[in-house]
Amino acid sequence: MTLEQQLIQKTYYQMFIDEHENIHPIRVLGEAFQEEAQKNLPELSNIRFAQGEVYFHNKDFETAIYKWENIANELEPWAKKNKADAYYELGMGSTAEDIYTAIQTDDPTLNAEVALKLFSLYLDRGKLDAAVSTIKKIVLQNPDYPNVTEIARSFFEEREDWGNAVELAVNEAKRTESLKWFDILLDYVEKGVTKSFAPNYFSHALAMLYYQNQQKFEQLVAAFWNSGSEEESYFTWVNEINHLLLNLDLQRSDGWTVLSQLHKEAYFDLIGGKYFIKQLHDYIPDLLTNWIRLADQNHVVPASAAVLSWNELFPASLSVTIVKEAENLISTTEIELNELEECLTLFNSIMDWAEAHDMGSNNRVKWMVEQLTDFETYHLLVTGLSGSGKSTFVNNLFDEDLQDSPTSTVVMFKNADGQEITEITDFEITRLEEFADFQERMDRMRNALESVIEFQHPNGFLQENGLAIMDTPGLKGNHHDRYEVLKNFHVADTILFVLDSNAPFSDKERAALKQIQELAPDIPVHFLLSKMDTIANEHDAIRIYQEAKGTIHGLLPDAKLFAFSSQYDQQTQMNELQEFIQSIKHTRNLEDKRLAKLLYYIRTMLSSFLQKRMDVENQLAEAVRWNEEMHTKLNGAVNQMHDVVANKTETLAKSYRSIKEAMEEEIAAAVPKMLQECSELIKEDSNFSRIHLDLNDEMNSRLQEFLEEQMMPKYYRELQDWIGKCTEEFDQSQEFLNELADGFNSMYGEERLTLSCDFKVLDDWRRDTDRMTSGFQLESVNILLRRTPSQFLLKSAGKLFGALSQNKAMLYNKYKAFVQNEDYTEIAEDVGRQFFQPFELFEKSLERDVSMFFKGPLGCLDRAVEEASAEIQSNREQLDLMNTNPEMFRDPLTLFEVRLRQFEWMTVAGKGIQTVY
Incomplete structure (x- = not known):
């Protein structure tokens, strides 16, 4: 045992009794004292020091104090410390404290022992601030002293003094580079007790950990990321971690799975519509740069698409190197992606945002998206000019007069176990209990095209062919009027254009057909020649059919023609019609085509929201003007x-x-x-x-x-x-x-x-x-x-x-x-x-x-007058808010545009499918 250990444990006296183990230490030391006293220049301090230890161990503290008071050599500082220990044992804490604090020595061990004793004394006397100061001083001066840091950690944790506990863990992690202290820090982060520290406080320690253990580094960074995600300082956390990662030599091959997922979640959260672009402009480029640098196999394509879409809308915000790398990765990397789920997630995010910002329920668009995701049903859209015989054909399909006059509303006929009729508008969904209600809707003139009616009815023909028939109001000669009907065409998988056999391919029909091809070039068009029973003789009927077929092949070489008459044998005609429909059903790549249409509706929504925003602003301005005028008149x-x-x-x-x-x-x-x-x-x-x-x-x-x-x-x-x-x-x-x-x-x-x-x-x-x-x-x-x-x-x-x-x-x-x-x-x-x-x-x-x-x-x-004043004030406040912070509305839509383009990069563009605009 070393001398220091003997002094610490008060066993210095054993140096005098090693050869006299069978004799009581008091006697041995007494005889040694007498023997030394006989000398001309006696040195009694060492013996007195040893005697004091023996008396201390035997709880004769007063005698021990007396012995230690007469020490005049190199043991004097230890004697003072021991004397203070004795007063401490006697319950005289104040005297002990005075002696401890008076000791002056360069011996680090003695200093540490004195400080530890003071620390215990302060705890016993309830002087917690002094105890904190003392233990921190020990750690600072002699952190390697046995158990000092463990004593400090236990003390801080018991008191839930997390500030000092975190500080201790960070300092020790940097000093010792021990994974133990990084694990302790990780535990603190997961407990949520590190949130009061500025993010840059941990950067140095994290950088050291990266070069020591990348797995532990990823784990700790992820913990910090999740801990700060719900805090007001979220952007500061993201910024600090981004800067840290930018300065590290990250390799995608190292497999940063957790960080890659965190970057994905953070990116989609930041562009989810909660933040302004000016808030994101300084953070997103670094986030995307790091994401593509560390993206794992599952995230390489999403990260690359995110880089390319952000660069499209905000050119020069990302480095050319990163953009080129993204282009290369997205063209060479294959990925398994649930495209429909991703697309619907984006759609639902936009819908939730729209509803939260009073942009309406948008029920009609939601309904159209539901139809596009019903891959079990093929949508055949039937259209034609007013009076072409379209309604007669639809009634013949159902073998009953569903429409006693030309329809004024878009109707989707679907097979179902029972009859259920529903009207869908942007603002509400209404169940039509009676068939008369349906016919009333079909006959109305005002606002007819602002709704869609879903007519579910048991029908064997639709069931056998996996078909849904979408009927539209008759097309008119006016381009704008036709557009109001044709804007629903993208729900269709195939268009069946009804021609009047008495005058097929009139100028109006050609104009309508041209407009259809302009609006929906990717949807195949086929033709039905109606009213064949009105042709005088069979020879003329064949001639008209052949002429129409020739004209069709000149316009659309792949289009097919079916001749229909309400006077033909019903069963025969339905069998022929079934063969015709099966021949024009194009189910190849149906999901990809519908996916493109979903993206079209998302893009259309974003544009319509901007227009709604302008309309709301104009309405508010008009409301202010009108109410001011009314206020004056009132x-x-x-x-x-x-x-x-x-x-x-x-x-x-x-x-x-x-x-x-x-x-x-x-x-x-x-x-x-x-x-x-x-x-x-x-x-x-x-x-x-x-x-x-x-x-x-x-x-x-x-x-x-x-x-x-x-x-x-x-x-x-x-x-x-x-x-x-x-x-x-x-x-x-x-x-x-x-x-x-x-x-x-x-x-x-x-x-x-x-x-x-x-x-x-x-x-x-x-x-x-x-x-x-x-x-x-x-x-x-x-x-x-x-x-x-x-x-x-x-x-x-x-x-x-x-x-x-x-x-x-x-x-x-x-x-x-x-x-x-x-x-x-x-x-x-x-x-x-x-x-x-x-x-x-x-x-x-x-x-x-x-x-x-x-x-x-x-x-x-x-x-x-008061109501007019209140309306004026309310409308002015809303208008001022819209004019003062236009980004509150436009920025989320721009960010949704970024997400849309990202998705298009990952899916439609990557597969070579033409994007619908």
């Missing part, structure tokens, strides 16, 4: 309505006030006169001591009678006439609002505005006026009982002199003159106030009631 209508309300309120209130004022004037005029006429009630023999009381009662009685029996009925009639005029005014207003609503609804194109006024207001007025005019009770008015000077004198005189007969003539004249000449203005005003008091609230509420009458229309117009 605001004008609102302002006009406020004017109408103000005007009607003023008019009706003024009319009501004029009635009231006239009534007030009448009361003001009638009351004084009525009261003055009460003077006739004064007689010479009247009891003048109380005549003022009797007159006051009589005057009130006459006023009550006058107001209740004359004025109130008259006021009622006046109010009814007023309500009638209000009704006329309101009717005029409602008529005006109806016209206003009709005008706006005409612009909206729907019944959006209903400007209905609240005529219940008139009912409320009638009820209120009936109630308020049903009766009147005048509160007693003090007419002659007031304390005016004249009244006071008269009443006093009446009481004083009324009993004397000689004074009655004088009182009679005075009273009569007083009643006749008294000013009753105040009385009239008081009476008027009482009369009109019940109507005060009614009058005050007139403005509110008129507003209530127009509340509904005003609210409706206000809501329309």
Whole structure:
């Protein structure tokens, strides 16, 4: 055992007792101490050091400390360390820490041991930050010290201190180049604890691993790749790994299967429509360069096709060397590829993107793709000019009148166990429950070509021949009209063009046939000569057949002709027709041809989406303009309505006030006169001591009678006439609002505005006026009982002199003159106030009631204004977004174009099949 091991394990004392194994170490060391002490220059430090060890092992820590305090040679630093160990064992951690940290030595072993003891002490005292700092310092200064890195790794992992754990693994992997540490790092990556580090932190270690063990390198790079694929720093990860791979001498022959698959997945993910081209421009070229450099046998062709397709759309982004290598590889490499699956994957990706971006469900295109992937069924498309006899031929095939008139919609007739009729449009799929629904669709004129009808029906002829018949509306003379029908032709495997035997190959038929060959040059065309039963005799029929056949061979040498008549023997004709169809069925390379058509539909979709994008932009701009115009008009209508309300309120209130004022004037005029006429009630023999009381009662009685029996009925009639005029005014207003609503609804194109006024207001007025005019009770008015000077004198005189007969003539004249000449203005005003008091609230509420009458229309117009504002804002935001970030829409379509071209490079172009455009 080395001296260092003895010092570490505290077994230095064994140097003194090797020859005295049977004697207790304390005694041996004691005798040695006494013997050394007798010398002239004794050296007792070594013996004291050894004694301290023995006391320590026997847990006499205080004695051990005492011994170690008196060490004055080269063992002094170890003695200090041992003394701190003893204090540590005594539970005096603070004292131990002070001693440990005070030790100064150049001995790396002692430094390591002190640090490890400090590390344990910090852990026991809960000083975790100090423990982390200490263990990292040990690893940095003496990483090869036994178990140091393992202690550090265990400590970091137990605390889940993954930052320090990863740092330790990377540093040790680079320092030792040990696969063990790369395996530890791989475990950390797979646990997902390396994501907080910048990708370039690992580059040096990965490069070292590449030259040491390529299999482990691929495994670790793949782990990093998968770990970063879901992070925001994904592009940074891809970029760093690409740069790393570019700087390595990769050889395709080394078999980088995992990395090749990762490059494929990453490439298709990046161009899947989630990212903008400007985001990809700096990453894709390096990714493709690396992919083709390391592509395994299964990925050589896809990688080469990816390079060529990307280079087509983004020239000069890839090196010429890589492009030439891709061209060479794709022309010389054979590959087993599930072409249909790859094509459908691309198609479905585009469909998912389109649906997510509100581009419609595209059900009709999906249906066409389903037909093209049904390789068990051969599609025969029957077409011809309107009136050529095409519908008669189709009905004859099914031996029933499926079409009682020329069809206006594309129909696919298929064999099935039961009848099922389905209409497919871009936006919805509808099951037609009744045959009448099918015939209604066949007869319609508007939007007929925006749908396809699938007619499934039990049919032996279709079943025996593995056939589906696709019937089209009759072709017309107009080129554009024909195109709307012919755009569905690519679903067909063969076209059967129906000719009218009475005038075969007219100019219109030749023009239609030429257009078919331009639109679908790869689809074989054959002919059916219909209406042969209308030919007068057999000789003419044979002549017409031979002439038509000669013309056909001049135009299409490989085309065949079949003569058809609804009058021929049914069974014979069907047998001949079956032979004819079998002769024109071209099933060779059917899957390749349909694959080309699938690509055509994908390309057509991409073009249509761009057009839809432009249409949406134009529609939004038009919607903004239209809503701004409507907003202006609606605001004008609102302002006009406020004017109408103000005007009607003023008019009706003024009319009501004029009635009231006239009534007030009448009361003001009638009351004084009525009261003055009460003077006739004064007689010479009247009891003048109380005549003022009797007159006051009589005057009130006459006023009550006058107001209740004359004025109130008259006021009622006046109010009814007023309500009638209000009704006329309101009717005029409602008529005006109806016209206003009709005008706006005409612009909206729907019944959006209903400007209905609240005529219940008139009912409320009638009820209120009936109630308020049903009766009147005048509160007693003090007419002659007031304390005016004249009244006071008269009443006093009446009481004083009324009993004397000689004074009655004088009182009679005075009273009569007083009643006749008294000013009753105040009385009239008081009476008027009482009369009109019940109507005060009614009058005050007139403005509110008129507003209530127009509340509904005003609210409706206000809501329309708000909706127009919201539409303007929403459309502007969408338009701004589209104009600000046009790449949000165009970039995914461009990337789908890249994928399409890649697929064409791998399949259609490689096989020499002509691409359909």
